[in-house]
Amino acid sequence: MLTPRIIDRAVGAALDEDAPWGDLTAEAFLPVDAIARAELVAREPGVFSGGEVFAAAFRLTDPSVSVSMRIADGDAFAAGSAIAAATGPARAVLTAERVGLNFVQRMSGVATLTARYVAEVAHTDARIVDTRKTTPGLRAFERHAVRSGGGFNHRFSLSDAVMAKDNHLAVLTAGTEDEAALTAALRAGIARLSHTAHVEIEVDRLSQIPPVLAAGAHTIMLDNFSLEDLRAGVELIAGRAVVEASGGVTLETVRAIAETGVDVISVGALTHSAPSLDLGLDVTVA
Incomplete structure (x- = not known):
């Protein structure tokens, strides 16, 4: 998802936002021929994500700035670790530094939080996945960061897969509790889809599972179920569909x-609640 085109478009927009008419401070105070070296250093431990994005901030500011990475996306690091270095014209290095930091701090924060969730369930076969609760315009970046942290991605957009949630079902069934009507309505919708489309249906009670299974759902989301009902739902589905748990998941409850x-x-917390990681740039004259 995080292609060079997507990176350049978002990073370019961020640079335009941060220095729409140039960097007034750098141009006023820094000699045009000054060369600087900026080292990306971790102020706290974490999991890294966003190396190509960090490099793009400097490349798009001035192609003569060289960036060397010490670690790769997905690598863990300790506080004090040197992660990357950018060397080139001082004006360009200092103009690009905040945009580069903003991206990599955010992405590494998502990766670090994801890794904590993944560690909690490592003794099971469950996958930790993200949601569409992402920062508008930055979904590909945050989804990449989830992968860096060892997690997996849900559907990228509304166009990728079918997910009929509670509000869809409320409209579809007009409030009826009739199981046969629910099955028929779901089957009618599935019949209009390509055979390649993946269909996921959200349920909020155990009684909805049999009619959803009968309709041919590939994945059933058990939303805000108690632990007891989750176990009952897994037993009821019995391998006939992928079972997804969702709703209010925290580090304290995920295990x-x-x-x-x-x-x-x-x-959802992987992206909507991850704090940015504390990374800094230490600049010296080269």
Whole structure:
């Protein structure tokens, strides 16, 4: 998802936002021929993500700036670790530094939080996945960061897969509790899809599972289920569909959720609540 085109478009927009008419401070105070070296240093431990994005901030500011990476996306690091270095014209290095830092701090924060969730469920077969609760315009970056942290991605957009949630079902069934009507309505929608489309249906109670299974859902999301009901749902589905748990998942609850036997645990907090990691640039004259 995080292609060079997507990186350059977003980083270019960020640079335009930060220095729309140039860097007034650098141009006023820094000699045009001054060369600087900026070292990206971790102020706290974490998991790294965003190396290509960090490099793009300097490349797009001035192609003569060279960036060397010490670690790769997905690598863990300790506080004090030197992660990367950028060397080139001082004006360009200092103009690009904040944009480069903003991206890599955000992405490494997402990767670090994801890695903590993944560690909690490592003794099970459950996958930790993200959601569409991402920063508008930065989904590819945050989704890449989730992968850096050892997690997996849910559908990227509304166009990638079918997910009929509670509000869809409320409209579809007009409030009826009739199981046969639910199955028929879902089957009618599935019949209009390509055979390649993946269909996921969200349920909020155990009684919805049989009609959803009968409709042919590929994945069933158990939303805000208790641990007892999650176990019952896994047993009821019995391998006939992928079982996803969702709703209010935290680091304190994810282990017990995974131990119910679900296949996937979707966690909105990976992207909407991850704090940026404390990374800094130490600049010296080269």
